[in-house]
Structure formats: structure tokens, C-alpha cells
Amino acid sequence: MKEYQLIKIKNQFPENSLKNIKKHCHQELENLKGLIKKNTSIAIGVGSRGIDNLEIVVKEVVDFVKEKEANPFIIPAMGSNGGATSEGQEEVLAGYGITEKRVGAPIRSSMETVEISSGINTHRIYMDKHAFESDGVILINKIKPHTDFHSTYESGLVKMAVIGLGKEPGAEAIHKFGVFGLTNLIPESAKTIFNTGKILAGIGLVENAYDKTMMVKAIPGTEIIEEELKLINIARANRPKLPVDNIDVLIIDEMGKNISGVGVDTNIIGRIKIYGQPEPENPKIKSVIMGDLTDESFGNATGVGLADIISRKLYDKIDLKKTYKNIATSSFLERGKIPFVAENDREAFELALRNCGTSTLGEERIIRIKNTLHLDVLYISEAILNEIKDNPQIEPTEEKINLFDSDKTLYPF
Structure with a gap:
């Protein structure tokens, strides 16, 4: 079974938080x-x-x-x-x-x-x-x-x-x-x-x-x-952003109401899905995977429709009554549609890769983030590293990780 590896980087933003x-x-x-x-x-x-x-x-x-x-x-x-x-x-x-x-x-x-x-x-x-x-x-x-x-x-x-x-x-x-x-x-x-x-x-x-x-x-x-x-x-x-605009696969480990009202920050992923509202020009992401729903969401998965693929783990946490109540109030129904449900993280990832149409091994443009609030630490593929290695905001590390364990689950972020 092929091992997929990503490289850890630090995305450095201005440190201007209040201390007291x-x-x-x-x-x-x-x-x-x-x-x-x-x-x-x-x-x-x-x-x-x-x-x-x-x-x-x-x-x-x-x-x-x-x-x-x-x-x-x-x-x-x-x-x-x-x-x-x-x-x-x-x-x-x-x-x-x-x-x-x-x-x-x-x-x-x-x-x-x-x-x-x-x-x-x-x-x-x-x-x-x-x-x-x-x-x-x-x-x-x-x-x-x-x-x-x-x-x-x-x-x-x-x-x-x-x-x-x-x-x-x-x-x-x-x-x-x-x-x-x-x-x-x-x-x-x-x-x-x-x-x-x-x-x-x-x-x-x-x-x-x-x-x-x-x-x-x-x-x-x-x-x-x-x-x-x-x-x-x-x-x-002062808002954060992903380091590149063209991405094949974006893996988002968790979505949730405590992260954004729509589960993820649409400004980060470049998807809004509201009729009559133009989609952002950037970033352009071919496949978005969402892996989990935060406990603080209490089952409300508003925004799940912004993904292309979700894991069975996330799907099983969805409280449709709460989600649909929120979606119906907003009237933005696209955001409540259930995406393709993959049985495990590895299946979700491999399906996302196929969906991108990238055939040359090593050229896949992949980014993995914990959620759309925390973009200071990311995991990226070689193709993206080669593009951003001279960016002074990016600090590459020597750390490479395998994406999946033997149970086909993403290793902890």
C-alpha cells in the first residue's frame, strides 16, 4: 500500500496579540x-x-x-x-x-x-x-x-x-x-x-x-x-490565508460552529455557495475534504455542503435537525447538502486525488490544515514547497509525516 507523505511548515504571521x-x-x-x-x-x-x-x-x-x-x-x-x-x-x-x-x-x-x-x-x-x-x-x-x-x-x-x-x-x-x-x-x-x-x-x-x-x-x-x-x-x-492559490486537495481535519458560523471560513477556502453571490477568485481548490465535526458544534454541521468529500466519522456526528434548522433559517440550502461520504480518511483522500485529474506522481498540490482558524502550522506536498520555499513568511521544517496509520485514519495533527 502506497505511503503518502507531507512536509510540515510554519506559516509566520505578525505576532501582535495582547498580553494582558x-x-x-x-x-x-x-x-x-x-x-x-x-x-x-x-x-x-x-x-x-x-x-x-x-x-x-x-x-x-x-x-x-x-x-x-x-x-x-x-x-x-x-x-x-x-x-x-x-x-x-x-x-x-x-x-x-x-x-x-x-x-x-x-x-x-x-x-x-x-x-x-x-x-x-x-x-x-x-x-x-x-x-x-x-x-x-x-x-x-x-x-x-x-x-x-x-x-x-x-x-x-x-x-x-x-x-x-x-x-x-x-x-x-x-x-x-x-x-x-x-x-x-x-x-x-x-x-x-x-x-x-x-x-x-x-x-x-x-x-x-x-x-x-x-x-x-x-x-x-x-x-x-x-x-x-x-x-x-x-x-x-490581519486575517490569515493559505500560502498558495492553486490547490488540488485541501484536507481540513475539523469543521465546526466554534470555528465559523458556517463550519469553515469561506474566505480561506474560496467557496461561498450562495445563489447570486460570486465565488471568490482565489484560492482555487479542486477537492475539499472535511474530516471531523467539533464537539462544540453539538451536531450542527452547517457548512458541510462546502466540502466535496467528508469522512464517515464526521457524517455520524451530524444532527440533521439542528443542521437543517440553521440552514433553513439562513436559506442557503447548498451549504446543507451532504457530500460524498468516504468510509475512512484514506478513501476520502484517494477519491479526492482522482477527482483532481493529476496524473504525474509528485506533482499533486496538497495542503492539510487543522481547521480554518489555525493556519500557522500546515502540512504540504513537495510541489507546493517548491513554489513557496523562497517566501520569507514560510519556515519549512525537516519533518515529514505519513498521512495515514494502519487503520487508514489520518495521523493526529
Whole structure:
């Protein structure tokens, strides 16, 4: 049986992460001290994405609100994620360490909403009932390029205010308009939401190419729409990418909701699969393999349709009810289609190679990554190494690995 080997490389990005998150949070939160009034109830909105230092940031916000003699509580601000149930959304938060015991504030998880649409809106706008009945809301979210669309506002506090706080009906109200809803109606809806005065502030987090916190920004609610534009540009400038644009086979060891809302970062793999939305020019990948679903996804395999081939291991972890609920809300059905299911990792790889039409041994252009968040360590084929060996950002190692063990399973990354 032929052995397939890849070469380990280190993809070096600027190391600009914050070294003391608590200190930076404390300094930033002082900008909000005049906004929190004594004896008020403050809802702290937390989403469903994996965010570096999330638990630390949430606890710092909770402690800050308590210092001002107000009463904080946590609400899930995640649209229809978590299976669109209050229990499921609370479970998602717990997976990130966001529990009353760990952050010091109770969790109030509900799918109930209040409609706050004004007569001028062409669509309905909703807000979580607990948030609406509070004295004010502080949102916490990572700001980054979105995996569905590119526009003025992408993934961040503005979108969280509209879709995250809007729960299932808020998400459906936007997604039923497709890409137009995401690019045009989110900003319009956000203005209505911010005009209620309910959003006291947002904590915007920006991560570097190593998926580490590089910026914490506490923004008064009246300034979020303006300030997020600056933060998204910083996030774009610091996002990672694969070292080449033309790839025969990309092996992604794991996908999941804690990695991206659609399981993988579409900006990394160059696939969007949304009707009416142009596909990215680069990278061009002939075959994408996804090997596993993270435990933090709780069976939600939204984005599995971006792959060409998946392993039986991943397939067996899929909770179709949760996945289809998420896909139906987004209305991007292509992303929920089940790809070819290979019985093991080796079968998936050999099928992917055949699908590429590369016949000359040694010319296969192969990259293996752990997931689309972590691109600092990769395994690549000789053909790709020969192309990038003079790139100062790339540090080749002497380490070569066999791809598969005797059970036809990928060796641990």
C-alpha cells in the first residue's frame, strides 16, 4: 500500500496579540462608566462563535457592571443557533465557559422576542424579550470578515444587534431576502435598534492571524455603527490565508460552529455557495475534504455542503435537525447538502486525488490544515514547497509525516 507523505511548515504571521487581556478590558471599560446607572438591570449579549479569551472578557464586563452597583445577566445573542431552543443556546454558552458559576451572572436564555419595527421598515425587526425589558444591553462580539457576504458591515456588533438579538424570527426576517438582506437590511435594521436606546455599548474584539486577541474596544452604543467600520478594516488586514492559490486537495481535519458560523471560513477556502453571490477568485481548490465535526458544534454541521468529500466519522456526528434548522433559517440550502461520504480518511483522500485529474506522481498540490482558524502550522506536498520555499513568511521544517496509520485514519495533527 502506497505511503503518502507531507512536509510540515510554519506559516509566520505578525505576532501582535495582547498580553494582558484583563488589563486592556479594564482600561477600555472605563470609557463606559457614565453609561451604567445604579440599580439598573443590564443584559450582556454573547454569541455562538468561538472567540479567544471570551470567558475572561465576559467576566470583566460582569464585574464592571457590578462595580457600578447595577445588576448584570447574560443572554444568548445567536439568532437560531443552538437548535433555536433556549436550552440549546444556553448549552452553547456553557461550552465556552459562559455559566453563572464561572462569570458571576445568571443566564437568561429564551427564544421570546418583542417586535420593534417602525412603520418605515420594509421588514420586521425583533429583539430578545429579556434584552428589551432590561434597562440596557452590552453586546460582546468578534469583528471580522463574514463568511456569507462582503459589505460595509460583516460579522460583528451591528449584525449581532440585528440577527443575534433578533433570535429565530429576527434571523429569518433578514435571511429570507438572501444576500440583499445581509448587505442592505442589516444596516437599516441596526439604525432602528440603536435608535431605541437599548444598546448601551458594545465590546468589539479583533483577532490576529493566530486567532489571538489583538484589540479590545469598548464602544458606546451611539458610536457602534461608525466605529465598527474601522475595526473591520483592521480585522481584514490581519486575517490569515493559505500560502498558495492553486490547490488540488485541501484536507481540513475539523469543521465546526466554534470555528465559523458556517463550519469553515469561506474566505480561506474560496467557496461561498450562495445563489447570486460570486465565488471568490482565489484560492482555487479542486477537492475539499472535511474530516471531523467539533464537539462544540453539538451536531450542527452547517457548512458541510462546502466540502466535496467528508469522512464517515464526521457524517455520524451530524444532527440533521439542528443542521437543517440553521440552514433553513439562513436559506442557503447548498451549504446543507451532504457530500460524498468516504468510509475512512484514506478513501476520502484517494477519491479526492482522482477527482483532481493529476496524473504525474509528485506533482499533486496538497495542503492539510487543522481547521480554518489555525493556519500557522500546515502540512504540504513537495510541489507546493517548491513554489513557496523562497517566501520569507514560510519556515519549512525537516519533518515529514505519513498521512495515514494502519487503520487508514489520518495521523493526529
